[in-house]
Amino acid sequence: DAKTTQPNSMESNEEEPVHLPCNHSTISGTDYIHWYRQLPSQGPEYVIHGLTSNVNNRMASLAIAEDRKSSTLILHRATLRDAAVYYCIRLGAGGTSYGKLTFGQGTILTVHP
Amino acid sequence: DAGVIQSPRHEVTEMGQEVTLRCKPISGHNSLFWYRQTMMRGLELLIYFNNNVPIDDSGMPEDRFSAKMPNASFSTLKIQPSEPRDSAVYFCASSPRQGVSGNTIYFGEGSWLTVV
Numbered sequence: 001d002a003k004t005t006q007p008n009s010m011e012s013n014e015e016e017p018v019h020l021p022c023n024h025s026t027i028s029g030t031d032y033i034h035w036y037r038q039l040p041s042q043g044p045e046y047v048i049h050g051l052t053s054n055v056n057n058r059m060a061s062l063a064i065a066e067d068r069k070s071s072t073l074i075l076h077r078a079t080l081r082d083a084a085v086y087y088c089i090r091l092g093a094g095g096t097s098y099g100k101l102t103f104g105q106g107t108i109l110t111v112h113p
Numbered sequence: 114d115a116g117v118i119q120s121p122r123h124e125v126t127e128m129g130q131e132v133t134l135r136c137k138p139i140s141g142h143n144s145l146f147w148y149r150q151t152m153m154r155g156l157e158l159l160i161y162f163n164n165n166v167p168i169d170d171s172g173m174p175e176d177r178f179s180a181k182m183p184n185a186s187f188s189t190l191k192i193q194p195s196e197p198r199d200s201a202v203y204f205c206a207s208s209p210r211q212g213v214s215g216n217t218i219y220f221g222e223g224s225w226l227t228v229v
Contacts, residue, residue, distance in 0.1 A: 043222050043223050049217070100158060
């Protein structure tokens, strides 16, 4: 049970921004929100994570709703290399869930030239 | 820097044979994970270790699967005997320390197993 909900697929054009939504309405106060992506024939790759505040790094931005029940991964300018499956994951802070990523089905992002 | 190293990258074996997948985590990482990915079930956590000790093996499908971590720089996942339904991509991953939810987990490139 991944406990997050994402659209099955999204499409974008190259060099346009992409907003990938994720719902996590049952998130607890100590759960982090992680995003990973998996390019074809590769292992998952860390993208970004956050707890409450919006976060930026060289790959993407993460916007977290004030009630933390949803978040959005933002790719500012999509490239063909961003075509991948994007996973939104809640990562709990207690017990044996430490560091234990539970992957859902993710969102398949297609980028058109 | 070397990432998580897995071997073999690809293996084709006959049903009933023993399969051993190997993993070298990133140096200094305390936690190690084995995942399996299939089209039907997606990415599933099989087992994870912290400081070489298995912490949660609830995802191991059955007794035919076993995993060991004899030291901080090496782990194996063994399937004996293998069956066609074990065909999947097996990923090893590691992370710097346990118990920090903000930690990043680093994945290897996977071992692609086909059991015929």
